[in-house]
Amino acid sequence: xxxxxxxxxxxxxxxxxxxxxxxxxxxxxxxxxxxxxxxxxxxxxxxxxxxxxxxxxxxxxxxxxxxxxxxxxxxxxxxxxxxxxxxxxxxxxxxxxxxxxxxxxxxxxxxxxxxxxxxxxxxxxxxxxxxxxxxxxxxxxxxxxxxxxxxxxxxxxxxxxxxxxxxxxxxxxxxxxxxxxxxxxxxxxxxxxxxxxxxxxxxxxxxxxxxxxxxxxxxxxxxxxxxxxxxxxxxxxxxxxxxxxxxxxxxxxxxxxxxxxxxxxxxxxxxxxxxxxxxxxxxxxxxxxxxxxxxxxxxxxxxxxxxxxxxxxxxxxxxxxxxxxxxxxxxxxxxxxxxxxxxxxxxxxxxxxxxxxxxxxxxxxxxxxxxxxxxxxxxxxxxxxxxxxxxxxxxxxxx
Amino acid sequence: xxxxxxxxxxxxxxxxxxxxxxxxxxxxxxxxxxxxxxxxxxxxxxxxxxxxxxxxxxxxxxxxxxxxxxxxxxxxxxxxxxxxxxxxxxxxxxxxxxxxxxxxxxxxxxxxxxxxxxxxxxxxxxxxxxxxxxxxxxxxxxxxxxxxxxxxxxxxxxxxxxxxxxxxxxxxxxxxxxxxxxxxxxxxxxxxxxxxxxxxxxxxxxxxxxxxxxxxxxxxxxxxxxxxxxxxxxxxxxxxxxxxxxxxxxxxxxxxxxxxxxxxxxxxxxxxxxxxxxxxxxxxxxxxxxxxxxxxxxxxxxxxxxxxxxxxxxxxxxxxxxxxxxxxxxxxxxxxxxxxxxxxxxxxxxxxxxx
Numbered sequence: 233x234x235x236x237x238x239x240x241x242x243x244x245x246x247x248x249x250x251x252x253x254x255x256x257x258x259x260x261x262x263x264x265x266x267x268x269x270x271x272x273x274x275x276x277x278x279x280x281x282x283x284x285x286x287x288x289x290x291x292x293x294x295x296x297x298x299x300x301x302x303x304x305x306x307x308x309x310x311x312x313x314x315x316x317x318x319x320x321x322x323x324x325x326x327x328x329x330x331x332x333x334x335x336x337x338x339x340x341x342x343x344x345x346x347x348x349x350x351x352x353x354x355x356x357x358x359x360x361x362x363x364x365x366x367x368x369x370x371x372x373x374x375x376x377x378x379x380x381x382x383x384x385x386x387x388x389x390x391x392x393x394x395x396x397x398x399x400x401x402x403x404x405x406x407x408x409x410x411x412x413x414x415x416x417x418x419x420x421x422x423x424x425x426x427x428x429x430x431x432x433x434x435x436x437x438x439x440x441x442x443x444x445x446x447x448x449x450x451x452x453x454x455x456x457x458x459x460x461x462x463x464x465x466x467x468x469x470x471x472x473x474x475x476x477x478x479x480x481x482x483x484x485x486x487x488x489x490x491x492x493x494x495x496x497x498x499x500x501x502x503x504x505x506x507x508x509x510x511x512x513x514x515x516x517x518x519x520x521x522x523x524x525x526x527x528x529x530x531x532x533x534x535x536x537x538x539x540x541x542x543x544x545x546x547x548x549x550x551x552x553x554x555x556x557x558x559x560x561x562x563x564x565x566x567x568x569x570x571x572x573x574x575x576x577x578x579x580x581x582x583x584x585x586x587x588x589x590x591x592x593x594x595x596x597x598x599x600x601x602x603x604x605x606x607x608x609x610x611x612x613x614x615x616x617x618x619x620x621x622x623x624x625x626x627x628x629x630x631x
Numbered sequence: 632x633x634x635x636x637x638x639x640x641x642x643x644x645x646x647x648x649x650x651x652x653x654x655x656x657x658x659x660x661x662x663x664x665x666x667x668x669x670x671x672x673x674x675x676x677x678x679x680x681x682x683x684x685x686x687x688x689x690x691x692x693x694x695x696x697x698x699x700x701x702x703x704x705x706x707x708x709x710x711x712x713x714x715x716x717x718x719x720x721x722x723x724x725x726x727x728x729x730x731x732x733x734x735x736x737x738x739x740x741x742x743x744x745x746x747x748x749x750x751x752x753x754x755x756x757x758x759x760x761x762x763x764x765x766x767x768x769x770x771x772x773x774x775x776x777x778x779x780x781x782x783x784x785x786x787x788x789x790x791x792x793x794x795x796x797x798x799x800x801x802x803x804x805x806x807x808x809x810x811x812x813x814x815x816x817x818x819x820x821x822x823x824x825x826x827x828x829x830x831x832x833x834x835x836x837x838x839x840x841x842x843x844x845x846x847x848x849x850x851x852x853x854x855x856x857x858x859x860x861x862x863x864x865x866x867x868x869x870x871x872x873x874x875x876x877x878x879x880x881x882x883x884x885x886x887x888x889x890x891x892x893x894x895x896x897x898x899x900x901x902x903x904x905x906x907x908x909x910x911x912x913x914x915x916x917x918x919x920x921x922x923x924x925x926x927x928x929x930x931x932x933x934x935x936x937x938x939x940x941x942x943x944x945x946x947x948x949x950x951x952x953x954x955x956x957x958x959x960x961x962x963x964x965x966x967x968x969x970x971x972x973x974x975x976x977x978x979x980x981x982x983x984x985x986x
Binding site for chain 2: 273274275340342344347348351352354355356357358361364365368369370373374377378382383384385386387388389390391392398402405406409411425426429430432433434485486487488489490491492493500501504618619620621622
């Protein structure tokens with residue numbers, strides 16, 4: 233049985249331009265939620281979000297690109313995070329023969345930031361037609377391939393808010409099937425008027441700082457970001473004497489099959505995803521030391537996710553927290569943002585706090601972790617659930 | 632890795648709904664845009680549901696229904712979709728509302744439906760299918776990604792029956808946008824004269840090609856997917872040749888074993904030159920075909936080509952309308968290679984073999 237391990241990681245979120253900065257923010261309760269200043273929207277003064285306070289030109293400069301305006305923000309964020317992952321897991325070791333290096337990326341908005349700016353122009357002339365090519369979800373994937381010099385398999389998937397956790401799942405399978413030696417897997421999503429207004433019309437945006445797993449929660453804060461990890465087989469990592477950050481021991485995807493946006497009342501899809509991921513890992517529920525919850529802060533998600541957690545873990549529910557109050561909900565990136573936080577949790581033997589908690593949800597028996605906590609963390613379960621009832625869970629284990 | 636095709640549901644600009652290879656004549660379209668011939672949806676969708684569904688969703692749900700019935704499968708073990716653009720119509724609707732009303736007075740319906748995985752999700756809700764549900768959105772490799780995923784699953788568990796699809800629609804707005812961007816041929820008389828038009832661009836198309844695939848042999852299987860691989864931005868002709876040869880060698884085949892090559896020729900001289908080079912070199916003497924004059928160019932057109940190949944292998948007959956340069960067809964037809972690329976960027980090979 234091929235064991236799949238993580239040897240590289242990279243990320244950019246509102247709480248840090250790399251993994252180290254993210255860790256420092258997590259430890260010092262420094263969150264990224266605040267007023268919008270870069271996104272051009274009428275909701276600037278009314279909605280909070282976890283915006284990365286760097287312009288496209290500044291983001292481009294971080295990747296050594298001269299003209300940031302020609303790239304979508306989603307691609308720029310993706311390039312930064314994927315390059316960090318590549319550097320830490322591949323280039324650092326001088327293993328830059330990319331013959332069997334693949335990219336599996338995800339996004340939900342793709343190039344929408346440019347499309348929403350130039351949509352009228354698209355319909356009238358060819359002036360901004362170069363952004364027609366960057367509209368669909370695959371653009372950021374191709375940019376990453378070009379930037380890193382990867383011409384082996386590339387894939388892009390989009391399953392709403394569970395997207396990037398699914399990238400890990402399929403990347404792990406591709407390695408097991410011998411289709412690639414190393415895979416850079418993750419997701420990227422920039423804030424856009426499209427998603428901000430979309431979630432706003434659904435009335436699931438909290439006008440204040442979100443309060444996941446709290447009785448008073450009223451919704452989520454959107455965020456933007458990108459996160460990628462490098463996956464490979466244990467044998468491959470050992471052969472190259474690589475530092476192994478963790479093992480990917482379990483994963484599963486299930487569908488709630490209930491409603492396009494709402495979870496079933498008892499969280500059946502989330503229950504299935506967690507149960508099957510545990511089965512794949514061969515671990516007992518009691519062996520999980522920490523659950524990094526999807527925990528968006530919406531009424532529906534947190535209750536149903538909580539009920540599903542109870543169904544599997546009660547009465548001994550491991551420490552649970554949602555890190556969404558730090559980063560906002562970064563949509564396609566969220567799964568790997570959370571996965572990297574789970575890896576940091578294992579590396580640092582730390583459990584990150586669930587900010588803004590004050591009152592337990594009545595229907596649930598457990599409260600999330602409120603303070604940064606030193607603890608034995610060998611196995612972490614992390615969840616990502618999305619529109620279309622798309623539910624995925626991942627088990628990460630200390631190597 | 633193999634995936635036998637047990638069931639089919641196909642909506643295209645041709646008469647493919649009854650799953651017969653072009654009964655009578657192929658359909659001729661004037662101009663540069665081909666639209667799907669939509670079936671009577673009532674047999675698959677309740678009227679009350681239909682009102683809330685966009686066109687791509689109706690096509691997807693009914694093609695899925697037809698496909699499941701064809702395979703006598705009530706509940707698939709996985710739903711794996713490929714779509715280049717996803718829910719383009721709902722996306723445009725919500726975006727236009729944002730722009731028209733300066734982000735005010737918006738309703739959530741089109742946003743909810745705009746998510747790329749909506750077709751797969753909707754099928755799951757209709758079937759109450761709690762299983763694995765993925766949607767690949769990767770340019771002209773969207774169907775290929777879904778196929779690769781399916782084949783890996785079947786390699787792990789051949790008993791699974793997977794609902795696999797490639798689906799895309801072209802909306803009026805997206806047609807205009809891509810026309811302005813120079814995607815489509817100007818002044819082309821009709822689709823059947825695709826290769827006689829020297830101007831740049833192709834013709835726009837769309838389609839929904841659904842398959843039930845399984846790892847188990849059965850007399851009702853149509854054909855089998857025997858391989859899929861992709862290659863990004865080749866730097867030389869030799870790399871393309873090596874990619875094709877290695878792909879076949881990995882499956883213990885050579886070009887001698889390939890009875891028909893279906894190419895992604897789309898009428899754009901700039902991009903087609905790569906296929907025509909192969910016609911005179913690596914593919915010399917091979918029976919060559921093309922298909923985009925029948926379904927148009929779209930991100931998941933290789934799923935239409937796969938449907939075509941499955942039909943050819945099952946019936947052991949190849950429609951004249953797809954043959955290039957009056958190629959001769961030798962029988963039996965055992966292996967069909969589909970080679971498609973978009974703008975010389977993502978190149979893909981799909982191998983289908985007789986059961």
